[in-house]
Amino acid sequence: MTDRATSVDVARAAGVSQSTVSRALSDDKRISEETKKKIRKAAERLGYTPNEIARSLQTNKTNMIGLIMADIQNPFYPTVLEVYTQKLHSMGKRLLLLSVPRGFEVDDVLPSMLQHQVDGLVVTSAVVSSKLHKILKVHKTRTVLLNRSVDDFSLNSVCCENTTASIEVASFLVREGHRRMALIGGRPDTSTHRERHQGFQSELNRHGLDIVDEEYGGNTYEGGYQAALRLFSKDIPPDAIFCISDVMALGALDALRYELKLRVPEDVSIVGFDDIPAASWPSYNLTTVRQPVEAMVGRSLAILFDPEDYPPVSIKVPGELIIRGSVKTGAT
Amino acid sequence: MTDRATSVDVARAAGVSQSTVSRALSDDKRISEETKKKIRKAAERLGYTPNEIARSLQTNKTNMIGLIMADIQNPFYPTVLEVYTQKLHSMGKRLLLLSVPRGFEVDDVLPSMLQHQVDGLVVTSAVVSSKLHKILKVHKTRTVLLNRSVDDFSLNSVCCENTTASIEVASFLVREGHRRMALIGGRPDTSTHRERHQGFQSELNRHGLDIVDEEYGGNTYEGGYQAALRLFSKDIPPDAIFCISDVMALGALDALRYELKLRVPEDVSIVGFDDIPAASWPSYNLTTVRQPVEAMVGRSLAILFDPEDYPPVSIKVPGELIIRGSVKTGAT
DNA sequence: TTAGGTCGAGCATACGTATGCATTATGCTA
């Protein structure tokens, strides 16, 4: 008795058939206004809301898209998350979230997501293994990689224009008189890392320079902190550090200032990537590349909901160099 | 042909009935080992995975719990989110996430969540309106408020021991010689705010003191920043500020240091609440109250999955004062 | 007057799974 009302209950209350209820509530033109009104009233009175589960079984659509996120603790992703949930909500869809626990890979959690019959899938901040590849091929759930790409164009992907942006960073640093550039990377097995590294390096080369040193920080604050310490434990320290992500840049900055008692930017310059909220806080005032989250998320959803089933595309959205105060300027 | 295999397909392939497949895969003891083996092989070969939607329709359980989060941008919540997804995943459950867009209230997004028949619901960082109350009463979906509570005990809630912790903060500040305490609040219409305010004030009173000034920062960095500026635009500034949440404390700290050129803690002391990651970064080194996220999330899930249907409870988990460097000490 | 058309609504079924009950085969007891 305390159970939820079904469309059958509404039908009975309104003195019509269940199918009429279904049609009336989806505003089918075959049902007369008069009947619709009656049904809507009955539905209201019974507190009826459609059972999405039953609907999904029938229509083969769940109105849910899955988001697999490997790195929630990176402050870049809460923004991503928020943009997704909001955009989806305005489209009448919901977000099924799965985070990949430390020590697990995406492949481990993916199946449980696919069982829920999500209409589409977004995978972000993940290492794209061949196993993952295989699973996605079998299930025909449309998938988009966000902030990651694969070389063979076998999966949809939406990324920032990592290469171009990194070239711009290098060019900026050179222009401002830096010569000994180091890089703090994330995970070398991600496309993001490779692209940013490659763009940065190629532009340095063009100026007759090269990356003088390189460390990895795993895209965490602590990782960036330690990586910076390692860079400065060697013979000749760099005069500028390009951090592949902002969180690591913050860690590096703190390490330099508070552990090594160096001044930023006077003694060392630092550039990040992402433009997380903290980058603009005066304590850090970080020069960085802004990722166009809104646009990236928008494009990814456009791919997922495109009525046509095109072959996989790789979309690059331009980033923007945000110049703040963590780079020493005018040295020329 | 490219469609996903169903249990019927598996049955056909294994030469048994669909019901036998269903039972075999759920390891029903009535099915012989031999048959099970045969069925498992067939399932494997066809790449069969159960359709959770159909299963849900039958069992009335979706294995999803809904999480409604109003304040994802607050760095406290990514941790909450991660703990939830991980704990749930290890229980074989999934998280349906809904974030409340700016300008909307929980009531606006709740119905869309309930339609998905979630097995349980967690609502966090939200203003509990009477309308929300009503909706939750009608639907019998079990609900827990996280980090919020209601006065009449009509909903389950799990919170930090806000009052006790705030008393401890006040007592600590007094002990260290502070006399002019100000408070930067979040939203006065939340239980969290009221409890922390009340605990702080009552302890000050016990020492013959009172809150000398009070501003609101809406639990954002920018809000904390501006609130701090307002506090110091008046005749006599405070010598200590208790910020109801860490994000605001960071904002306040930056405002004091970089805009007002004050020293923390030498000129002003600051205490936060939450212990977000950034609180421990040397740039901030914030004295704060650590919320036991792991425990809170654990308790909330215990309530949701309790087989018995007890009346609503209000659970308070103790916090821990983490003393770092943002409070001037030894002034006595 | 009648054939054909339109409108409004109901009937029946399908989606993929779980499960109560019936059914058959098998072994055991008296």
Add this chain to the structure above:
DNA sequence: TAGCATAATGCATACGTATGCTCGACCTAA
């Protein structure tokens, strides 16, 4: 050898919705 318990499986149905098809009533045009 009859009778009965037990094991192993199949049959049939239900979950709540959407939708193709059918059907009746009424209207219009020839």
